[in-house]
Amino acid sequence: MKTILLQLDTDAQPSVFDAVVAVDAGVDHLFRHGNVAPVQVRDLIYGALFTRGPKDLKQTAVFIGGTDVDRAEALLKAAKEAFFGPFRVSVLLDPNGANTTAAAAVLSAKAGMGGSLDGVKAAVLAATGPVGQRVARLLARQGAEVTVSSRRPDRAEAVARAIGEATGAKLTPLAGVDADAMAEGLDGCRLIVSAGSTGVTLLPKSVRSTLGDLRVMIDLNAVPPLGIEGIEVYDRDADRDGVRTWGAIGVGGLKMGIHAKAIRELFQANDRILDAEEVFAIGEALD
Known part of the structure; x- marks a missing residue:
């Protein structure tokens, strides 16, 4: 089954930088949405949850970015609130590269x-x-x-x-x-x-x-x-x-390595939330 990354960005134009890293990290399909507000997140998440059975949801993940870190954190909150039972996917929060940097x-x-x-x-x-x-x-x-x-x-x-x-x-x-x-x-x-x-x-x-x-x-x-x-x-x-x-x-070289590995880590399970501490741990485990 192909991997899908749902990119939710606070800016009108979703980050090309983040998209390139996702592709280079091996994501099969990247769905990019810009100017996302918290009120829109639930339906976007539901679209990702209800198209695959629970055992296949680890092949779907969410990346939250954009230059407005406070708004991005609000998107993460809305995403977590949309999850229930086994219906959840892993999420990486990295607005403006703040966590990976x-x-x-x-x-x-x-x-x-x-x-x-x-x-x-x-x-x-x-x-x-x-x-x-x-x-x-x-x-x-x-x-x-x-x-x-x-x-x-x-x-x-x-x-x-x-x-x-x-x-x-x-x-x-x-x-x-x-x-x-x-x-x-x-x-x-x-x-x-x-x-x-x-x-x-x-x-x-x-x-x-x-x-x-x-x-x-x-x-x-x-x-x-x-x-x-x-x-x-x-x-x-x-x-x-x-x-x-x-x-x-x-x-920057280490930051890029952490970013790419964090993207790959999203597809190891369907219940991970990668914020600063989790991203740091991924960096510590880099070869």
């Missing part, structure tokens, strides 16, 4: 720190964005002592509180409004991940040079100027002034 970043950080993040003092810059939040969440689940930064104190505090409630960890908010505040808040950090928007330098070299404990830096912005001054976009475990560094493209 975060998983690749944290796995790179783990490698850079010698295979363990337990007790590592880490910071996520621009942690209030979708990728930053997931990076912080995954770091906290790996036992890191995480500082989350934002230009707005209230947003940093809200993210620290929400991730703390989800993971049981205690995160430290940091309002990085000036160089002195950044230097003080990042003092002692061994790992820094920058997940900010394009065109914004979050960690200038003048501040970075004061961080004597820093061992690993990862910048997930591919468009110059990068979020961490001194990193190159192609860095993949490069040595920059004695610090191991990864740039966005350096992380």
Whole structure:
């Protein structure tokens, strides 16, 4: 029986990137729907459920994407609510590449720190964005002592509180409004991940040079100027002034491998929900 992937996208034009990865991962048939709203999800899911018997439903799966992460999470909620009894299919949530990118970043950080993040003092810059939040969440689940930064104190505090409630960890908010505040808040950090928007330098070299404990830096912005001054976009475990560094493209190869494997994993069972933690576990199991 052929595999079918139902691509539900929040954007008017479903992502070509996600479609190409699905095809390269071996999906036989890809059904793409754009501008999907939660109210439409049930009938789309029912169309996938009722055309095959329960024993064959593992050959059907759902991918939820788009650039609006909050809307995509609402689609996932609606999809889960549409399932009942044995009538369910596996779902991968990866809007804007947030889960696969975060998983690749944290796995790179783990490698850079010698295979363990337990007790590592880490910071996520621009942690209030979708990728930053997931990076912080995954770091906290790996036992890191995480500082989350934002230009707005209230947003940093809200993210620290929400991730703390989800993971049981205690995160430290940091309002990085000036160089002195950044230097003080990042003092002692061994790992820094920058997940900010394009065109914004979050960690200038003048501040970075004061961080004597820093061992690993990862910048997930591919468009110059990068979020961490001194990193190159192609860095993949490069040595920059004695610090191991990864740039966005350096992380990208692992991200692509995780994305493709996650698609294939969808067809191993009909009841899997792949969110950030599940995607991270898939990345850990990559050869």
